[in-house]
Amino acid sequence: MRKSKFTPGDFRLAVKRASAGRGLFAQERIPKGACIIEYVGRTLTAKEEQNSRSRYLFEVTKKKTIEGWNKKNTARYINHSCRPNCEIEIRKKRVFVMAKRAIKEGEELGYDYGKAYFDSFIKPLGCRCIKCTPKLHAARGKPLKKKSIKKKKRA
Numbered sequence: 689m690r691k692s693k694f695t696p697g698d699f700r701l702a703v704k705r706a707s708a709g710r711g712l713f714a715q716e717r718i719p720k721g722a723c724i725i726e727y728v729g730r731t732l733t734a735k736e737e738q739n740s741r742s743r744y745l746f747e748v749t750k751k752k753t754i755e756g757w758n759k760k761n762t763a764r765y766i767n768h769s770c771r772p773n774c775e776i777e778i779r780k781k782r783v784f785v786m787a788k789r790a791i792k793e794g795e796e797l798g799y800d801y802g803k804a805y806f807d808s809f810i811k812p813l814g815c816r817c818i819k820c821t822p823k824l825h826a827a828r829g830k831p832l833k834k835k836s837i838k839k840k841k842r843a
C-alpha cells in the first residue's frame with residue numbers, strides 16, 4: 689500500500705525533561721517534510737469547547753476543536769517554539785506535525801502555537817524556547833566547556 693504524505697513515519701521519539709517542563713525529542717534524524725506524528729484527541733461539542741479550561745485544545749477548523757489531553761496523544765508534549773523545526777498541517781480535519789526542516793537526533797521538537805495561545809499562556813510566564821533562551825538550551829545535556837568559564841585575573 690502506498691503511504692500517504694500524512695502517514696506518520698515510524699520515528700523514534702522520546703519524552704524528556706526540556707527547558708519548558710517536558711518536551712518531545714527526536715531520537716533519530718528526521719528528514720525535511722516528513723510527517724512525524726498526529727495530534728489526536730476527542731472532538732469537543734461547541735458547548736464543551738466554550739466551557740473547557742484545557743490548555744490542550746486544538747482548533748482544527750472553525751467548527752472542530754479537539755482536546756489533546758490523553759495518553760495516546762504523545763504530540764501534546766511538543767512545546768511551542770519561536771524558531772520551530774516542525775509545522776502543523778491540517779488534512780481532512782486531522783492534525784499532523786510535519787518536519788519543517790531536517791531534524792537532528794537529540795533535537796527537541798517544536799512548532800509555533802500561534803499568537804493567541806502565545807499571548808495568553810506563554811508570554812506571561814516568559815517563553816523558554818531555543819530562540820528566547822539559547823543559553824538554557826545550550827547548557828542542557830552538554831558539559832560546560834572549560835574555556836567558557838572566565839578566569840579571574842590576578843592583579
Ligand SMILES: [Zn+2]
Nearest residue numbers: 770815817820
Ligand atoms: Zn520563544
